[in-house]
Amino acid sequence: MKVLVTGFEPFNHEKINPSWEAVKLLPDTIAGAEIIKLEIPVVAYKSIQAVHDKMVETQPDIIISTGLADGRVNVTPERVAINVTDARIPDNEGNQPIDVPIFEDGETAYFSNLPVKKMVQAMRDAGYPAVLSNTAGTYICNHTMYGILYYIQKEFPNARGGFIHVPLAPSMTVDKPPIASMAITDIAGALEAGIKAAVQNLEDDKLAGGTEN
Amino acid sequence: MKVLVTGFEPFNHEKINPSWEAVKLLPDTIAGAEIIKLEIPVVAYKSIQAVHDKMVETQPDIIISTGLADGRVNVTPERVAINVTDARIPDNEGNQPIDVPIFEDGETAYFSNLPVKKMVQAMRDAGYPAVLSNTAGTYICNHTMYGILYYIQKEFPNARGGFIHVPLAPSMTVDKPPIASMAITDIAGALEAGIKAAVQNLEDDKLAGGTEN
Amino acid sequence: MKVLVTGFEPFNHEKINPSWEAVKLLPDTIAGAEIIKLEIPVVAYKSIQAVHDKMVETQPDIIISTGLADGRVNVTPERVAINVTDARIPDNEGNQPIDVPIFEDGETAYFSNLPVKKMVQAMRDAGYPAVLSNTAGTYICNHTMYGILYYIQKEFPNARGGFIHVPLAPSMTVDKPPIASMAITDIAGALEAGIKAAVQNLEDDKLAGGTEN
Amino acid sequence: MKVLVTGFEPFNHEKINPSWEAVKLLPDTIAGAEIIKLEIPVVAYKSIQAVHDKMVETQPDIIISTGLADGRVNVTPERVAINVTDARIPDNEGNQPIDVPIFEDGETAYFSNLPVKKMVQAMRDAGYPAVLSNTAGTYICNHTMYGILYYIQKEFPNARGGFIHVPLAPSMTVDKPPIASMAITDIAGALEAGIKAAVQNLEDDKLAGGTEN
Numbered sequence: 001m002k003v004l005v006t007g008f009e010p011f012n013h014e015k016i017n018p019s020w021e022a023v024k025l026l027p028d029t030i031a032g033a034e035i036i037k038l039e040i041p042v043v044a045y046k047s048i049q050a051v052h053d054k055m056v057e058t059q060p061d062i063i064i065s066t067g068l069a070d071g072r073v074n075v076t077p078e079r080v081a082i083n084v085t086d087a088r089i090p091d092n093e094g095n096q097p098i099d100v101p102i103f104e105d106g107e108t109a110y111f112s113n114l115p116v117k118k119m120v121q122a123m124r125d126a127g128y129p130a131v132l133s134n135t136a137g138t139y140i141c142n143h144t145m146y147g148i149l150y151y152i153q154k155e156f157p158n159a160r161g162g163f164i165h166v167p168l169a170p171s172m173t174v175d176k177p178p179i180a181s182m183a184i185t186d187i188a189g190a191l192e193a194g195i196k197a198a199v200q201n202l203e204d205d206k207l208a209g210g211t212e213n
Numbered sequence: 214m215k216v217l218v219t220g221f222e223p224f225n226h227e228k229i230n231p232s233w234e235a236v237k238l239l240p241d242t243i244a245g246a247e248i249i250k251l252e253i254p255v256v257a258y259k260s261i262q263a264v265h266d267k268m269v270e271t272q273p274d275i276i277i278s279t280g281l282a283d284g285r286v287n288v289t290p291e292r293v294a295i296n297v298t299d300a301r302i303p304d305n306e307g308n309q310p311i312d313v314p315i316f317e318d319g320e321t322a323y324f325s326n327l328p329v330k331k332m333v334q335a336m337r338d339a340g341y342p343a344v345l346s347n348t349a350g351t352y353i354c355n356h357t358m359y360g361i362l363y364y365i366q367k368e369f370p371n372a373r374g375g376f377i378h379v380p381l382a383p384s385m386t387v388d389k390p391p392i393a394s395m396a397i398t399d400i401a402g403a404l405e406a407g408i409k410a411a412v413q414n415l416e417d418d419k420l421a422g423g424t425e426n
Numbered sequence: 427m428k429v430l431v432t433g434f435e436p437f438n439h440e441k442i443n444p445s446w447e448a449v450k451l452l453p454d455t456i457a458g459a460e461i462i463k464l465e466i467p468v469v470a471y472k473s474i475q476a477v478h479d480k481m482v483e484t485q486p487d488i489i490i491s492t493g494l495a496d497g498r499v500n501v502t503p504e505r506v507a508i509n510v511t512d513a514r515i516p517d518n519e520g521n522q523p524i525d526v527p528i529f530e531d532g533e534t535a536y537f538s539n540l541p542v543k544k545m546v547q548a549m550r551d552a553g554y555p556a557v558l559s560n561t562a563g564t565y566i567c568n569h570t571m572y573g574i575l576y577y578i579q580k581e582f583p584n585a586r587g588g589f590i591h592v593p594l595a596p597s598m599t600v601d602k603p604p605i606a607s608m609a610i611t612d613i614a615g616a617l618e619a620g621i622k623a624a625v626q627n628l629e630d631d632k633l634a635g636g637t638e639n
Numbered sequence: 640m641k642v643l644v645t646g647f648e649p650f651n652h653e654k655i656n657p658s659w660e661a662v663k664l665l666p667d668t669i670a671g672a673e674i675i676k677l678e679i680p681v682v683a684y685k686s687i688q689a690v691h692d693k694m695v696e697t698q699p700d701i702i703i704s705t706g707l708a709d710g711r712v713n714v715t716p717e718r719v720a721i722n723v724t725d726a727r728i729p730d731n732e733g734n735q736p737i738d739v740p741i742f743e744d745g746e747t748a749y750f751s752n753l754p755v756k757k758m759v760q761a762m763r764d765a766g767y768p769a770v771l772s773n774t775a776g777t778y779i780c781n782h783t784m785y786g787i788l789y790y791i792q793k794e795f796p797n798a799r800g801g802f803i804h805v806p807l808a809p810s811m812t813v814d815k816p817p818i819a820s821m822a823i824t825d826i827a828g829a830l831e832a833g834i835k836a837a838v839q840n841l842e843d844d845k846l847a848g849g850t851e852n
Contacts, residue, residue, distance in 0.1 A: 069426035073819045074812070082293050082322060082347070086423030098419040099330070109295060109322030117312070129812040129820060134295070135348035137426040165426055170825055173713070173768040180712045181768060183822035186809055206311040210299030212225075213282035213350040213378055286606045287599070342599040342607060383612055386500070386555040393499045394555060396609035399596055495852035508719050508748060508773070512849030524845040525756070535721060535748030543738070560721070561774035563852040591852055632737040636725030639708035639776040639804055 001033035003195055004060035006051055008067050008140070011042035011092050018169040018184055019066040025188035031199040036060060042092045042140050044085060048102075048147030055148075055156060062114070062160050062198055063148050066191065067141035069165035073180040074129035075190040077116045078136040078163040081146035082109045086138035102146045110149035112162030115197060115204035119164075122197035128190035129182075132209040136163055160202075164194060214246035216408055217273035219264055221280050221353070224255035224305050231382040231397055232279040238401035244412040249273060255305045255353050257298060261315075261360030268361075268369060275327070275373050275411055276361050279404065280354035282378035286393040287342035288403040290329040291349040291376040294359035295322045299351035315359045323362035325375030328410060328417035332377075335410035341403035342395075345422040349376055373415075377407060427459035429621055430486035432477055434493050434566070437468035437518050444595040444610055445492040451614035457625040462486060468518045468566050470511060474528075474573030481574075481582060488540070488586050488624055489574050492617065493567035495591035499606040500555035501616040503542040504562040504589040507572035508535045512564035528572045536575035538588030541623060541630035545590075548623035554616035555608075558635040562589055586628075590620060640672035640838055643699035644830070645690055647706050647779070650681035650731050657808040657823055658705040664827035670838040675699060681731045681779050683724060687741075687786030694787075694795060701753070701799050701837055702787050705830065706780035708804035712819040713768035714829040716755045717775040717802040720785035721748045725777035741785045749788035751801030754836060754843035758803075761836035767829035768821075771848040775802055799841075803833060 007020030020039045028035055036058050040050040055063060069076060083106050090096040116132055123130035136142035145163035152159045167182040220233030233252050241248055249271050253263040268276060282289060296319050303309040329345055336343035349355035358376035365372045380395040433446030446465045454461055462484050466476040481489060495502060509532050516522040542558055549556035562568035571589035578585045593608040646659030659678045667674055675697050679689040694702060708715060722740050729735040755771055762769035775781035784802035791798045806821040 067426075072426065073817045079297075079351075080295050080322065082324075084292075084324070088421065088423040088425065098421070098423065099417070107321050108324060109293065109320075111295075111297070111321060124813045127810040127813065129809055129815075129817070131817055133426075134351055135426070138292075138347055138423040139425040141426060170768055170821070171766040174763045174766065176768075178712045178768070178770055180819035182809070182820070183825055186822050204312070208301060208311070210301045210311065210351040212301065212352040213280075213285065213346075213348070213354060286604045337600045340597040340600065342596055342602075342604070344604055383555055383608070384553040387550045387553065389555075391499045391555070391557055393606035395596070395607070396612055399609055493852075498852065505723075505777075506721050506748065508750075510718075510750070514847065514849040514851065524847070524849065525843070533747050534750060535719065535746075537721075537723070537747060559852075560777055561852070564718075564773055564849040565851040567852060630738070634727065634737070636727040636737065636777040638727065638778040639706075639711065639772075639774070639780060 001199055002036060002058060002060040003033045003062040003199065004036045004038060004054055004058060006038045006040045006065045008042050009039055012089060014172055016169060017068055018187055019068055019166050021184045022166060022187035022191055023066060026192055030192055031196045033199045044091050044095045044097055044143060047140055047144045051148055052151050055151065060159065064162055064164060064195060065144050065148060066164045066166055070168060071179055072165060072167050074131055075123055075187060076131055076133035076165045077119050077194060078112060078133050078145060078165060079116055080109050080111050081136055081142050081149055083146060084138055085143050091140055102143055103150050106150045110146060113160045114162035115201040116162060117204050117207040117209050118201050119194040119197045120209060121207055122193045123190040126189060126193035128186055130190055133165060134211065141165065164191060214412055215249060215271060215273040216246045216275040216412065217249045217251060217267055217271060219251045219253045219278045221255050222252055225302060227385055229382060230281055231400055232281055232379050234397045235379060235400035235404055236279060239405055243405055244409045246412045257304050257308045257310060257356060260353055260357045264361055265364050268364065273372065277375055277377060277408060278357050278361060279377045279379055283381060284392055285378060285380050287344050288336055288400060289344055289346035289378045290332050290407060291325060291346050291358060291378060292329055293322050293324050294349055294355050294362055296359060297351055298356050304353055315356055316363050319363045323359060326373045327375035328414040329375060330417050330420040330422050331414050332407040332410045333422060334420055335406045336403040339402060339406035341399055343403055346378060347424065377404060427625055428462060428484060428486040429459045429488040430462045430464060430480055430484060432464045432466045432491045434468050435465055438515060440598055442595060443494055444613055445494055445592050447610045448592060448613035448617055449492060452618055456618055457622045459625045470517050470521050470523060470566065470569060473566055473570045477574055478577050486585065490588055490590060490621060491570050491574060492590045492592055496594060497605055498591060498593050500557050501549055501613060502557055502559035502591045503545050503620060504538060504559050504571060504591060505542055506535050506537050507562055507568050507575055509572060510564055511569050517566055528569055529576050532576045536572060539586045540588035541627040542588060543630050543633040543635050544627050545620040545623045546635060547633055548619045549616040552615060552619035554612055556616055559591060590617060641675060641697060641699040642672045642701040642834055642838065643675045643677060643693055643697060645677045645679045645704045647681050648678055651728060653811055655808060656707055657826055658707055658805050660823045661805060661826035661830055662705060665831055669831055670835045672838045683730050683734045683736060683779065683782060686779055686783045690787055691790050694790065699798065703801055703803060703834060704783050704787060705803045705805055709807055710818055711804060711806050713770050714762055714826060715770055715772035715804045716758050716833060717751060717772050717784060717804060718755055719748050719750050720775055720781050720788055722785060723777055724782050730779055741782055742789050745789045749785060752799045753801035754840040755801060756843050756846040756848050757840050758833040758836045759848060760846055761832045762829040765828060765832035767825055769829055772804060773850065803830060
């Protein structure tokens with residue numbers, strides 16, 4: 001089995017992006033699956049294109065994109081991606097689309113077809129705080145997750161894919177008003193546990209994980 | 214023009230639900246539109262059925278459901294409803310569906326077709342803190358919003374609909390660890406401003422309002 | 427009995443200060459006590475001087491200063507004032523003392539001699555969220571509270587005094603990232619309930635209200 | 640130079656206390672100073688007694704107690720300890736004092752005489768999020784900090800002392816609603832940087848670090 005795992009380049013004046021820093025720390029195989037690592041740009045459509053190119057090239061069984069979620073306290077696999085880009089800040093090439101569909105011929109949303117509940121549980125079992133998220137936002141993270149699931153539906157019907165948001169790294173919070181962070185090694189540990197659960201489970205369980213809002 | 218506005222009955226051991234308390238305070242007409250008020254149960258499908266029955270009966274031009282979002286600091290129109298119910302706590306009849314689609318023949322998600330950006334702006338212009346939300350959760354609020362948009366697509370193609378989450382009322386937070394609230398009269402004021410914007414604007418503007426996560 | 431209640435003028439680029447807005451709404455008598463209202467400047471020492479002048483002039487039995495606590499979700503009587511000013515931002519005359527004792531001959535700290543636990547309870551009983559705070563910060567609020575308790579000890583041994591922090595007003599949060607607020611009328615209601623408890627109780631009760639940090 | 644560093648035993652149904660876990664990871668010498676490590680009980684007065692006994696035995700130049708601050712996002716040296724114990728939960732021997740002075744003949748409060756601003760800056764320079772705190776709460780942490788500073792004033796006039804609060808460890812947050820944490824190795828790194836600053840600086844600088852509330 002092959003797992004393509006992506007992290008983002010830095011954006012918004014930061015020097016690092018903990019998603020890529022953590023992905024770099026992943027082992028080359030997890031539960032027997034080959035881990036293919038890819039850094040992608042924080043640029044509308046170019047992020048999707050970079051993943052799509054690698055999907056065509058490597059034909060992965062699983063595609064997991066990871067990105068930064070400023071302010072979150074734990075590692076958060078995403079349930080759903082929605083067909084809109086609404087950028088609060090420009091991307092790394094200065095684009096700032098507001099309320100623009102990602103793909104005109106795509107569905108309104110795609111649910112991740114990874115076992116997200118089991119992935120959350122596996123992260124927790126490994127000692128890392130994790131929770132399922134019901135929104136990936138409206139910026140390049142949601143954009144990229146949507147693109148992956150769109151291409152899975154259109155071109156890679158046997159592949160599975162999803163997205164995992166990760167907290168700020170501690171060093172990124174030093175000069176900010178108090179805001180949560182997580183050690184990059186812990187983020188990597190959580191990602192490894194989650195990827196292992198995705199590799200080993202085709203079906204999800206109906207585990208607790210909902211929220212009122 | 215007719216606007217059907219719903220609020221929920223109390224749930225989760227609370228004595229009031231600020232959504233219905235605020236809806237009760239709304240005037241009978243807003244910007245010339247008749248306001249039809251309806252209290253609905255916090256019960257899976259019965260909430261949708263109650264709104265649907267009233268839609269059939271009154272043929273409203275706009276349907277806005279409102280509900281409680283514990284912990285939010287401002288009034289939050291919702292952008293999207295997703296086709297899943299994942300209940301962390303039982304509903305008022307003891308049902309606790311986990312990861313169940315709401316309607317098998319519905320889309321993965323529906324975007325609200327109300328001018329949500331203009332509604333947020335109108336609430337702010339009226340002096341009330343408001344922000345667009347990208348998740349209505351996975352409980353009865355999202356469930357009901359999804360049901361309204363599903364029936365709009367299936368049966369009421371000329372209607373517009375959406376959902377607005379509101380904070381806890383101050384009295385509900387007295388015995389809780391510190392958590393944000395908003396006066397019911399202010400919630401009602403924000404709802405009125407938002408409804409007025411929905412009545413007066415068929416199209417939305419591409420106003421700022423996105424988020425990275 | 428006479429109660430001197432102060433609120434602050436606006437600062438930090440805001441147009442209003444909810445402490446003074448709420449104090450203005452207080453009735454002229456509470457539980458039979460005369461309420462004397464005073465707006466004071468957000469200026470080091472001048473704030474204390476303004477209160478001291480009014481104390482000399484009116485000889486109040488109780489002095490309660492109120493001020494804004496950006497981000498707090500409820501009304502918070504303060505337990506203690508400490509003998510230091512450490513200003514993160516300049517005051518309204520451009521002073522920015524850092525780590526300077528307020529009065530060289532003062533104690534390291536003064537506890538409020540108001541029945542703060544009963545005041546919190548009375549606010550809650552009246553339906554307003556309230557909690558005891560263990561830090562008034564290091565800016566003009568703590569500065570003024572310290573000054574009041576210093577002069578009570580030095581010159582007004584029969585007087586009682588303290589400080590109550592209040593949340594942002596809703597209108598102040600409209601253009602900020604999501605942050606909690608409270609209606610000014612609710613702040614005034616909580617202040618009235620707290621002042622009533624202070625007027626009617628010379629001794630406090632050992633009610634729950636501590637915190638681990 | 641000798642530095643006595645304490646951490647607490649677990650309390651409140653937790654299996655570990657990150658303060659002691661981090662202290663255990665400290666090197667045996669920091670900036671040439673000998674590090675003496677001590678685990679102390681979460682029990683009123685017994686915590687103080689344990690530190691006092693070790694102070695008598697080892698005659699340290701610096702005493703730094705560390706403890707858990709549930710919910711804080713960074714490492715927080717404390718500015719001041721106040722003369723009251725107000726326990727929200729019982730200590731590890733079932734005591735729950737409410738509004739009781741710690742030492743009847745002590746001052747209302749003691750400021751730490753460590754260079755707390757420089758310690759915060761040193762932690763940040765080392766890459767760890769840190770901020771000065773103005774309240775150590777009213778439980779055993781404040782209690783112990785107060786006791787240390789009391790005994791410094793009474794019996795060890797040449798010693799310097801203070802307290803550092805640390806976040807939850809990640810593993811402690813797995814089964815809680817989302818709440819911030821910090822890796823124990825990072826906590827240890829921040830403590831080491833802070834202790835080094837305390838060893839190398841007798842005087843503090845007037846660095847920014849105040850707060851309005």
